[in-house]
Amino acid sequence: MPTFTPPPLPSDDKRWKIVNGTMRKNGFARNALIETLHTVQSSFGYLDDNAIRFVAQSLRVPLSQAYGVVTFYHHFSLKPPGKHTMTVCTGTACYIKGTDKLLASAEAKLGIAQGHTTKDGNISLMTARCVGACGRAPVVLTDGELQGMMTGEILLEQLERWAVE
Amino acid sequence: MTYEELDQIAKAARAENDKYEHEINVCMGTGCLSQHSDKLKEALAASVAAQGKNTFVRRTGCMGLCAAGPLVLVDPQEVLYQHVSAGNAEAIVNSLDGEPVTALQCDLRDHFDRQVHIVLENSGHIDPEKIDDYIARDGYQALVSALTDMTPKGVIHQVTESGLRGRGGGGYPTGLKWGTVAKASGDMKYVICNGDEGDPGAFMDRSVLESDPHRVLEGMAIAAFAVGASKAYVYVRAEYPLAVSRLATCLRDARRRGLLGNGICGTTFNFDVEIRLGAGAFVCGEETALIASIEGKRGTPKPRPPYPAVSGLWGKPTLINNVETFANIAPIIRKGGKWFAGIGSERSKGTKVFALTGKITNTGLVEVPMGIKLREIIEEIGGGVPYGHTFKAVQTGGPSGGCLPAELLDIGVSYDALVKVGAMMGSGGMIVMDDTSCMVNVARFFIEFCMTESCGKCIPCRAGTAQMFTLLNRICTGQGTLDDLELLEDLCSTVKEASLCGLGQTAPNPVLSTLKYFRHEYIDHIVHKRCPAGVCNIKAPVAEIPAEVLA
Numbered sequence: 001m002p003t004f005t006p007p008p009l010p011s012d013d014k015r016w017k018i019v020n021g022t023m024r025k026n027g028f029a030r031n032a033l034i035e036t037l038h039t040v041q042s043s044f045g046y047l048d049d050n051a052i053r054f055v056a057q058s059l060r061v062p063l064s065q066a067y068g069v070v071t072f073y074h075h076f077s078l079k080p081p082g083k084h085t086m087t088v089c090t091g092t093a094c095y096i097k098g099t100d101k102l103l104a105s106a107e108a109k110l111g112i113a114q115g116h117t118t119k120d121g122n123i124s125l126m127t128a129r130c131v132g133a134c135g136r137a138p139v140v141l142t143d144g145e146l147q148g149m150m151t152g153e154i155l156l157e158q159l160e161r162w163a164v165e
Numbered sequence: 166m167t168y169e170e171l172d173q174i175a176k177a178a179r180a181e182n183d184k185y186e187h188e189i190n191v192c193m194g195t196g197c198l199s200q201h202s203d204k205l206k207e208a209l210a211a212s213v214a215a216q217g218k219n220t221f222v223r224r225t226g227c228m229g230l231c232a233a234g235p236l237v238l239v240d241p242q243e244v245l246y247q248h249v250s251a252g253n254a255e256a257i258v259n260s261l262d263g264e265p266v267t268a269l270q271c272d273l274r275d276h277f278d279r280q281v282h283i284v285l286e287n288s289g290h291i292d293p294e295k296i297d298d299y300i301a302r303d304g305y306q307a308l309v310s311a312l313t314d315m316t317p318k319g320v321i322h323q324v325t326e327s328g329l330r331g332r333g334g335g336g337y338p339t340g341l342k343w344g345t346v347a348k349a350s351g352d353m354k355y356v357i358c359n360g361d362e363g364d365p366g367a368f369m370d371r372s373v374l375e376s377d378p379h380r381v382l383e384g385m386a387i388a389a390f391a392v393g394a395s396k397a398y399v400y401v402r403a404e405y406p407l408a409v410s411r412l413a414t415c416l417r418d419a420r421r422r423g424l425l426g427n428g429i430c431g432t433t434f435n436f437d438v439e440i441r442l443g444a445g446a447f448v449c450g451e452e453t454a455l456i457a458s459i460e461g462k463r464g465t466p467k468p469r470p471p472y473p474a475v476s477g478l479w480g481k482p483t484l485i486n487n488v489e490t491f492a493n494i495a496p497i498i499r500k501g502g503k504w505f506a507g508i509g510s511e512r513s514k515g516t517k518v519f520a521l522t523g524k525i526t527n528t529g530l531v532e533v534p535m536g537i538k539l540r541e542i543i544e545e546i547g548g549g550v551p552y553g554h555t556f557k558a559v560q561t562g563g564p565s566g567g568c569l570p571a572e573l574l575d576i577g578v579s580y581d582a583l584v585k586v587g588a589m590m591g592s593g594g595m596i597v598m599d600d601t602s603c604m605v606n607v608a609r610f611f612i613e614f615c616m617t618e619s620c621g622k623c624i625p626c627r628a629g630t631a632q633m634f635t636l637l638n639r640i641c642t643g644q645g646t647l648d649d650l651e652l653l654e655d656l657c658s659t660v661k662e663a664s665l666c667g668l669g670q671t672a673p674n675p676v677l678s679t680l681k682y683f684r685h686e687y688i689d690h691i692v693h694k695r696c697p698a699g700v701c702n703i704k705a706p707v708a709e710i711p712a713e714v715l716a
Contacts, residue, residue, distance in 0.1 A: 031461035038403065038442050065462070072463040072620075073444030075403050091365030092560070092596050093522035095610055129445065129614075130365035131404050132372075134522040134594075135196045135231025135529045146199035 004028075006058045010050055015043040019051075023058055030061050033069055037076060046077045074129070082117040082124035084162045086155075087141035091130030094138040102138060103127065105152050109159055123162055166423050166430050168309055171300060178301035185221040187261050188240040189213070192289060194227030194375055195368075195407055196529070201251070202235035208254035209237075216258055226376020228289035231529035233271055238289065247271035275545050276527050281508065283516050284492045285532045288376035293411050296418040299379040305424060307498035311387050312430045315498075320391040321347060324494065326502030328514035333359055333450070333487030334562065334591040335667075336513070336580035342484065345474040346392040349482035354394035357478065357485045358385055360401040360408070361455060363447035364563030365614065367594030369518040370488040372530050374401065374408035377492070378415035384491030386424070386436050387498060392484050395435045398459055402443040412440055447564075447618035450592075451666045452477075452485045454620065465622045466666035487592065489518060510536030513579035523560075523596040526551045533578070540574040543597060554599035558683070562591025564611045564618075565671030567678025568604060587678040589671070603700035604683040605690055609637040611675040615668065626669030629660035633676065643703035645691045654680065 006028060009016040022039040026032030036059065040051045047070055056066035070076045088094075088103045103114060106125055110118055117124040133139045136148025142158055182188065191197075191206040210222045228236045233247035237257065246257060246269040253269060260266050282288075291298035299305070311320050325340025346354060358381060362370040374381060385397050401409050416438055419425040427435045441459050448454045449464040456478050458464040477483025493515060497505045509515050513535040519542065522528050526548030533542060543549065543559060550556045558568040567588030569576075576582050580590050598607065616630040636653045639645045657673035657680075664670045680687065689697050696703055 031459070033461035034444060034458065035442070035461075038444065061461075068463055069461070073446050075443075075445035092563070092594070092610070093366040093528075095365075096523045096596060096598055096602055096607075128404060129363070129447065129618075130367075131195075132362065132368035132402075133195050133199060133231075134366050134368055134520055136199060136234070137522060137528070139199075146195065148196065148199050 004060065007054065010054050016054075018043050019055070020058070023055075028059055030059055033059055033061055033066060034073075037066075037070060041076055046080045048078070048080075079117065080121075083122050084143055085124045085126060085141070086159065087126040087128050087131075087144075088114070089129075089131050089133075089137075089139040089141070090127045091134060091137075093134035094130075097138045099138045099140075099150075102140070102150060102152060102155055106155060106159065109156055123159065166305070166309060168306075168313070171305060171309055174297055175301045175303075178297040182221065182301070185219055187218070187220040187242075189220060189222045189257070190225045190228075190238040190240065190289065191222065192226070192228045192234060192236040192238075193224045194231075194372060195405075196227065196231035197234040197236060198407070200235050204251045205235055205237070205249060205254065208251035209258065212254045212258040218258060218261060220258070220261060224292050224294075225290060226288045226293045227372040227530060229285065229530040230271070230273070230276065230527055232527050233273075236271070236289075239265070245271045273527065273548075276531075276548065279537075279541065279546050280532050281516050281534045282532050283496050283508075284373060284380075284489055284518050285376070285530065286496075287380065288372065291377065293376050293378055294414045294418075296379060296415070296422060299377070303499060304379055304495075305383055307495040308383050308386050308390075308424065309430055311390055311498055312432050312434055317347060317391045317393065320387060320498065323498055323502040324391070327497045327505035328502075328509075328512075329490065329493055329497065329505065330513060330580060331487060332489035332493070332517065332592070334565070334589060336590060339486065339490055342474060342486070343388065343391050345472075346394075346482050346484040349475050351482045353396070353481045354392055355478045355481055355483040356385055356389045356392065356394045356397040357455065357459070357483060358397065358399040358488060358491055359450065359452070359455060359485055360399055360405075360488045361443045361450045362402060362405075362488075362592060363450045363618075364592050364594050366522055366560075366596045367520045367563055367592050369520055369530060369593045371402075371405045371408050373488050373492050373518070374405070375411055378408075378412045379419065380495055381488055381491045382415055382419055382425075382438065384494035385438065386429070387494050388484055388486065388491065389436050390434055392482075394484065395437070397436070397438045398441050398478075399438060400441045400443055400449070400455055400459060403445065409440060409442065416440070446620070447614070448620045448666070448668050451668060454666070455485065456483065463620070465620045466668075468665060489593070509534050510577055510579045512581055517578065517590070517593060519593045519595045521547050521595050521597070524550050524554065524599040524602070525597040535579050536577040538575055538577055539569070542578070542595070543574065547597065550597065550599045554601060556597065557600050557602060558598045558604065560588075560596040560598065560607070560675070561594065562589040562671075562674070563594045564614050565589060565667065565674055566591045566594075567674045568598070568607065568682065569678070570682040573682075587674065587681055589674070601698055601700070603641075603696050603698040604679045604686045605637065605641055605696075606698075606700045608676045608679045609634065609641055612637055612672065615672040619668065619672075623663075623665040623669060625660050625663035626665065626672065629656055629664070629669070630672055632656055633660070633673070637676070640687060640690050641696075641701045641703075643690065643694045643701070647691060650687060650691060
């Protein structure tokens, strides 16, 4: 039986070495698929076709299965994120305290629907299913930083600040 | 590691703490960190250094009362300060030898005195990233005593005797589960800690993992010893970066101390733990789906039996317990099953951690003995509904639970009592709603959640929740009819009885419970086309004006 040699790295980009490192740490086992995709997502910010193909080949997982996993879990994104990301928590506690209105005002301000990025690639508007800071509801994450007791004014101010940057 | 070595570490850690006259504990859980308690800690440390006080400033886990954060606890006086900012640091340090700063003092005796802390006993008192702090508070004693003085059977006997039931929501007796896995035959067995806290509005597991990760690890190691496993996985949500990083530190420290690895405590017991990150799928809280996710696949559930206890991860016998369940194990082994069984109600033993959120004054984490009345939790510990509004409902159990009205506030909290009234314990989210919340809208929110989170494997859940959402949407926008209501009730029973896993089977609960207790709100929406709480956007019915009048 011929021994398996993983495919070469797609480019010289150092981030591929990090991805390869995760796979090597797990002995290129098939069950490391989700772990590896996490590494790709955190290194590149999203998963493109190229990356999914590379991971699938390296782990000897059918491409369909890799794509199935990527689309099943909400955490994985197939689109590149904007320069800044505004994530609005839509968990129950935040909902009761009115994040639906926050989200609607952000959508109106940016002119995009949730889950999209503005045309200039500056701001992404995302939603999260509970970040576990319900004691501070309503909560938004601005570039990953948690901010509690959010109001419409503060939210719009932040968006304004990013827009003029 | 032996008893003596453990004792030495504990003594050294305590002696180190005793060197200081005062301790200033700063809460650095996610809630307080979001209000820059890290900067506060730096300011306090700088101020202590500047004034040359013999005081230790410690980072701790969650102190529970997130509403009043950032929190600072000064020991040994046990003065709790609330809403502290970096600007207050100097005043607090100045007051150490005199009277406390009254303007910042948090005086909520009712909130704290009524709680019983078992799972959270170390939260807010130890530095979660220091293993010695944990050992100084009797940490790892239970593991050492289980490994050196007890047999696996003896451990299971203690857990069975304690009457502990699974804290993830189902309430399956933990001892029974351990016994089944221990009896299952197989060369390889696994232990999994379920930290995929998907319930929106619940954050107990996050808080326990952030504040006292060693406690969970110790529970897992004891479980592995009892059932004969040597490998474990902790499955944590990727949305909890702080919990993941603290857990990773905790694993590294435990390995260094010889509490993880091969031949622990000089016995033949080998044990190692790996962290697996969830990727944002609510259904992965279901045990078979979680196993599929650890195997690197889509998280879809499988029909049971076979139960994971017989055929789980990679077809091997697997023990799956919730974070909070594992956090209860060490005290049970240390103090005995009988002690634990003495707390709580007749069929639900021990305590339960609840995440109190929504329209309530003291939002945060509370740990109360089972059997306590809902009214006590909400009105006394929680401080009631703020801003002069009136209480309408409390939602327990997340998307699988139900909404209970004010009339039912006098029931005692236990697995069976909550199921009887149409809600469930769930993992411990408790969301309070006041008169500004519309119950139909809340039901629609939960169904929308279940609809988007349905994995799509079985039709009742995939199509049923989508249809229920359409019907509820019609009712919320004022287009619903009484026939819709009938159809909705019919669908509820279909989805409940025919779905494959817990997600689908419990998805109709929010609708059923609101229909049971708040039917008049549905009728208002359908017949009178109005939303009593003023939440739903119902357009006023346009009267048909005859053409000739307009002309």
